[in-house]
Amino acid sequence: MTENTTDMNPSTVAARGGWSADFTTRTSSPPVYMTTAFDIESLEQLDAVTGGHEKGYIYTRDGNPNHEAFANDVAMLEGAESGVVTASGMGALTAVLMAMLKSGDHVVAARVLYGRTGQLLNHLASSFGIKVSYFDIDDPDALRACLTSGTRLCIVESISNPLLEVADLPAIVGALAGIPLLVDSTFATPCLLRPIDHGATLVWHSVSKYLNGHGDVMAGIVVGPSNLVRKIRAMSSLYGVNANPFESWLASRGLRTLPLRMQRVCETALDVARFLRSFPQVARVAYPGLDDHPHFERAARLLPHGCGGMLAFDLRGGRSAVDSLFRSLAHTIPFSPTLADARTTVSYPSGTSHKFMSADERLACGIGDGLVRLSIGLEAPTDLKRELGTAISRMKHVE
Numbered sequence: 533m534t535e536n537t538t539d540m541n542p543s544t545v546a547a548r549g550g551w552s553a554d555f556t557t558r559t560s561s562p563p564v565y566m567t568t569a570f571d572i573e574s575l576e577q578l579d580a581v582t583g584g585h586e587k588g589y590i591y592t593r594d595g596n597p598n599h600e601a602f603a604n605d606v607a608m609l610e611g612a613e614s615g616v617v618t619a620s621g622m623g624a625l626t627a628v629l630m631a632m633l634k635s636g637d638h639v640v641a642a643r644v645l646y647g648r649t650g651q652l653l654n655h656l657a658s659s660f661g662i663k664v665s666y667f668d669i670d671d672p673d674a675l676r677a678c679l680t681s682g683t684r685l686c687i688v689e690s691i692s693n694p695l696l697e698v699a700d701l702p703a704i705v706g707a708l709a710g711i712p713l714l715v716d717s718t719f720a721t722p723c724l725l726r727p728i729d730h731g732a733t734l735v736w737h738s739v740s741k742y743l744n745g746h747g748d749v750m751a752g753i754v755v756g757p758s759n760l761v762r763k764i765r766a767m768s769s770l771y772g773v774n775a776n777p778f779e780s781w782l783a784s785r786g787l788r789t790l791p792l793r794m795q796r797v798c799e800t801a802l803d804v805a806r807f808l809r810s811f812p813q814v815a816r817v818a819y820p821g822l823d824d825h826p827h828f829e830r831a832a833r834l835l836p837h838g839c840g841g842m843l844a845f846d847l848r849g850g851r852s853a854v855d856s857l858f859r860s861l862a863h864t865i866p867f868s869p870t871l872a873d874a875r876t877t878v879s880y881p882s883g884t885s886h887k888f889m890s891a892d893e894r895l896a897c898g899i900g901d902g903l904v905r906l907s908i909g910l911e912a913p914t915d916l917k918r919e920l921g922t923a924i925s926r927m928k929h930v931e
């Protein structure tokens with residue numbers, strides 16, 4: 533690792549990375565260790581490496597220099613001791629849940645979460661005897677009331693998908709009174725918020741999003757205290773949710789520009805959010821940097837460097853209005869069920885990320901049929917506003 537990183541600005545940490553000390557060939561860019569296994573000199577060496585007395589690698593499912601380089605960099609940026617990179621964001625969540633829970637344990641989770649996170653928790657509840665309670669992130673008393681002697685973990689998103697709700701992490705940590713908190717910080721990234729600084733235990737990300745930032749990687753990461761990360765890494769290996777070395781390498785390369793990208797998308801998203809508000813076809817714009825967002829003041833306190841590049845808006849006219857908009861945007865701002873690409877994309881939570889909830893459950897979370905999620909990219913804001921403005925004005929279905 534690079535020395536004395538604690539005093540460095542995140543831009544410096546991200547730009548340099550910490551890989552060089554672990555590689556002996558002095559390439560100016562890290563090589564890709566595209567190997568299934570690593571040759572071992574002797575049984576003595578095998579024991580030393582597996583026992584943690586000697587640095588080394590045995591089998592890529594258990595560890596690989598590219599995994600380690602990326603995980604160390606993200607841990608540094610998040611202010612964590614160490615991390616483990618996985619095959620996807622969901623792989624990271626799976627490894628955490630397998631490391632921290634057993635049948636009969638209780639988990640508390642925010643009511644509004646990425647749809648598949650909720651789906652995985654419901655699956656564990658119905659098939660593996662894990663008990664799950666959901667709470668409103670604005671109600672620490674409700675959270676306190678959910679806790680039982682069997683509560684082992686609390687799960688929240690620092691900025692929620694898709695409505696950009698901002699979790700009051702200090703209040704949640706206070707209510708938990710020592711119960712571990714796992715924060716999905718995919719939307720915030722360590723450039724905008726470091727959950728561990730606010731008392732969170734573990735932070736996980738879909739690396740497929742901002743950390744990589746180029747729409748060409750599927751990976752996840754979890755960072756936190758080394759004793760816990762060791763158990764999570766063991767589960768990642770056991771369940772086979774380990775990352776691919778090449779994707780870890782790509783993610784390391786993407787990470788080099790994370791601070792610049794985040795600064796740019798924060799500025800553009802605020803500009804576009806204000807612009808969208810002016811259209812009668814748009815019933816509501818959800819962006820925590822807007823003064824009518826319910827968490828505007830909380831965002832100003834917890835996200836002083838900006839609120840990120842994601843926003844959501846409700847179209848009058850529901851699903852057919854969304855379809856009309858997406859058709860007209862198809863050649864400029866494509867409908868793509870991902871986010872945090874270098875290019876701006878739109879998505880439809882009711883039909884993609886939150887499809888697995890019933891319509892009533894979605895509505896209770898504020899996800900209606902007219903909700904569009906917009907992921908701001910690196911284009912010029914003037915071009916984006918012109919393209920969005922033209923497409924909204926041409927929409928066929930307006931009530």
Ligand SMILES: Cc1ncc(COP(=O)(O)O)c(C=O)c1O
Nearest residue numbers: 620621622646693718738740751
């Ligand atoms: C907020 C959030 N968390 C987690 C995930 C899951 O990550 P992955 O798709 O890399 O498994 C996603 C995916 O969209 C997400 O948006």
